Each structure stands twice: as structure tokens, then as C-alpha cells.
Amino acid sequence: MAVYNNIGDTIEGEAVDFDGRVIRPQGAKKHPLTNKLMKLYTTDRNSHAIVRKAGVESTDPTIKQATAHFHRDVDDKLTADALSVYTDFKAKVKVETLHGDAASGQHGINYSSVRDHTISTVKTPLQNLMQKLGFSNNTLTVKTNAN
Amino acid sequence: MTNNMTINENALTSNSVFMEGYSNDRGQTVMASQLKDGAFVALQQGGSKNVMFAGVSEGMSVINRMIGVDYAEMQELLTRAVNNRTRQRNFFQLQNSLLEGTITEEEFYKTIEENEDDYVVEEIEQPTKERLYHALYLSQGIKDVDSSEDISNLFSFDSAKTEKELEKLEANGGL
Numbered sequence: 564m565a566v567y568n569n570i571g572d573t574i575e576g577e578a579v580d581f582d583g584r585v586i587r588p589q590g591a592k593k594h595p596l597t598n599k600l601m602k603l604y605t606t607d608r609n610s611h612a613i614v615r616k617a618g619v620e621s622t623d624p625t626i627k628q629a630t631a632h633f634h635r636d637v638d639d640k641l642t643a644d645a646l647s648v649y650t651d652f653k654a655k656v657k658v659e660t661l662h663g664d665a666a667s668g669q670h671g672i673n674y675s676s677v678r679d680h681t682i683s684t685v686k687t688p689l690q691n692l693m694q695k696l697g698f699s700n701n702t703l704t705v706k707t708n709a710n
Numbered sequence: 711m712t713n714n715m716t717i718n719e720n721a722l723t724s725n726s727v728f729m730e731g732y733s734n735d736r737g738q739t740v741m742a743s744q745l746k747d748g749a750f751v752a753l754q755q756g757g758s759k760n761v762m763f764a765g766v767s768e769g770m771s772v773i774n775r776m777i778g779v780d781y782a783e784m785q786e787l788l789t790r791a792v793n794n795r796t797r798q799r800n801f802f803q804l805q806n807s808l809l810e811g812t813i814t815e816e817e818f819y820k821t822i823e824e825n826e827d828d829y830v831v832e833e834i835e836q837p838t839k840e841r842l843y844h845a846l847y848l849s850q851g852i853k854d855v856d857s858s859e860d861i862s863n864l865f866s867f868d869s870a871k872t873e874k875e876l877e878k879l880e881a882n883g884g885l
Contacts, residue, residue, distance in 0.1 A: 570858075570873055587854060590801035591822060591830045595869045600823070600830065603863065607856045645857035647869075653819065684869075687858040687876050689846075696843075696884050698850050 564638035575618035654679035
């Protein structure tokens with residue numbers, strides 16, 4: 564068991580739990596390394612994903628090589644501000660909301676437990692990067708000459 | 711002699727300064743723009759439709775904007791983003807039909823597998839640093855773009871290359 568938090572760190576399991584302040588379903592997408600048609604979810608802020616049932620390495624030599632860096636042991640865990648979560652295309656994914664505690668200021672969290680093949684990867688959150696580049700987040704402001 | 715001078719920030723080119731002056735005596739309008747990646751001055755004689763200009767450009771960046779290459783590229787990226795959001799909409803519409811019981815689970819999967827282009831987002835491009843910069847610029851006005859996965863999903867960019875180029879942009883503080 565180990566905890567990973569670097570961009571690109573990936574876990575793979577036959578059962579994976581994941582959570583985040585926000586979980587967004589993104590529809591159908593082929594996984595970039597396995598080329599398998601899967602359902603994609605993204606998480607935003609305070610996100611985690613943990614292997615509950617060990618992952619199985621592909622027997623295809625090309626995929627095996629491309630995914631050699633995946634962590635597949637039970638309790639291998641990702642902790643990050645942004646995760647991609649690819650689940651088996653036919654997996655039942657139910658997202659539950661656990662409400663926060665207003666008194667203690669604790670934020671609510673969204674949680675899901677997938678009992679099917681799942682691959683999750685640490686992604687780059689854009690908020691700080693956008694500020695560094697002089698861009699604003701989701702508010703396009705075009706200033707025009709008032710004259 | 712009457713002269714007017716205005717200065718404003720041009721948000722489209724980010725961090726650029728644009729100055730414009732007009733001389734009643736000479737009937738001339740003079741414009742000067744200091745950009746992040748170059749500069750140019752332009753002169754228009756009163757009564758003439760022609761504008762003369764000269765400038766410098768870091769690589770082709772300013773020239774590309776002037777001749778519309780950037781515009782065409784932005785248009786293409788936006789079109790791709792709209793189409794990918796349409797694919798997502800199609801997917802969720804079909805999923806809704808499944809939940810309402812108007813189609814079976816078997817029909818749901820079969821429809822998607824047989825019409826992937828209508829329902830599945832694909833990674834079709836290895837983005838350059840410049841393309842990614844333009845995508846980030848556009849994403850300022852697009853809802854729910856919070857991570858590198860959202861960028862690669864929206865613009866069909868290869869995930870691994872997107873991460874690599876984002877790292878370079880962050881290290882350079884831009885292009």
C-alpha cells in the first residue's frame with residue numbers, strides 16, 4: 564500500500580472507491596493508454612481514489628508496456644486536487660453526496676464506490692496555472708476601447 | 711493644433727498596450743501597439759482608406775494574428791470543443807432514455823458502439839505549446855474547465871502530451 568500524489572501517478576483496480584468536492588461525469592471516452600472504451604469522471608479539489616480489489620495487468624504486450632507504471636495493489640491510493648477516473652463502460656457508478664458540517668466549516672464531499680475495472684490518474688489542476696499565465700478562470704473579460 | 715491621445719489595454723492580446731493619437735493639423739491618425747510578443751505602429755492619412763504600418767514580431771506570432779491564422783485556429787478549436795460537448799450531450803440523452811426505460815441496456819451499448827463518432831470523445835491531436843496556450847485562452851470563457859483532463863477532453867488533445875506542454879508553459883510563465 565502506498566499514497567501517490569504526483570501528476571501522472573495512476574492506480575488501476577477491479578474495484579476502486581473515489582471521492583472529491585466535485586465529481587463530474589464526462590461521458591464516453593477511450594482510455595488513452597489502453598484504448599478501451601470507458602466512462603470518464605473528473606474530480607475537483609480534495610480528491611482521493613483507492614484500490615479496493617487489485618488490478619489485473621493486461622496480457623497484450625503493447626498495453627502491458629504502456630501501463631507498466633500503474634499501481635495495482637489493494638490500498639494503493641491517489642490524493643490530489645484533480646483526478647481522472649475511467650470506469651468500465653458497463654459499470655454502475657452511483658455518486659453519493661455526504662453533506663458537510665456548517666458548524667465546523669467542513670465542506671461536503673461526493674463519493675462513489677465502483678465494483679468494476681477502474682483506472683484513475685492524477686491530473687494538473689488549472690486554477691494556479693491560469694493565474695500564472697495571466698488568464699482568468701471561466702470569466703472571459705474582453706475590455707474594449709470605451710471611445 | 712488639436713491632438714487626442716487614448717491608451718487602453720487590449721485584453722485580446724493580454725498585457726498589450728495600445729495608443730492612438732490624432733492630429734487635426736496634419737489630418738493623421740497614428741496608432742502604436744506594444745504587445746507581449748512584438749510591437750507595431752500604423753499611420754492613416756486623413757481622407758485615405760489606406761493604413762500604413764510597420765512592426766516587429768517574435769517569430770510569426772504577431773504576423774499570424776494580422777493575417778488571421780490565429781483566428782482560423784481559434785475557430786477550429788472552438789468548433790472541436792462544441793462538437794465534443796455535443797458528443798457528451800448525446801451520451802447523456804441516450805443514458806436518459808435508458809433510465810426512462812424507452813431503450814434497453816443492450817440497445818444503449820449497441821447504439822454507442824455502432825456510432826462512436828456521435829457519442830465518444832477521442833484524443834486526436836498531440837498539441838504544441840502554442841496550440842495548448844490558445845486552448846487555455848479559449849477555456850477562460852468555457853464552463854467547468856478545471857483540470858488538464860478537461861482540456862484534453864474538450865479539445866481532443868493527447869493527455870500525456872497535454873501534461874508535458876502544460877509543465878513547460880508553467881515553467882516559462884507563458885509561451
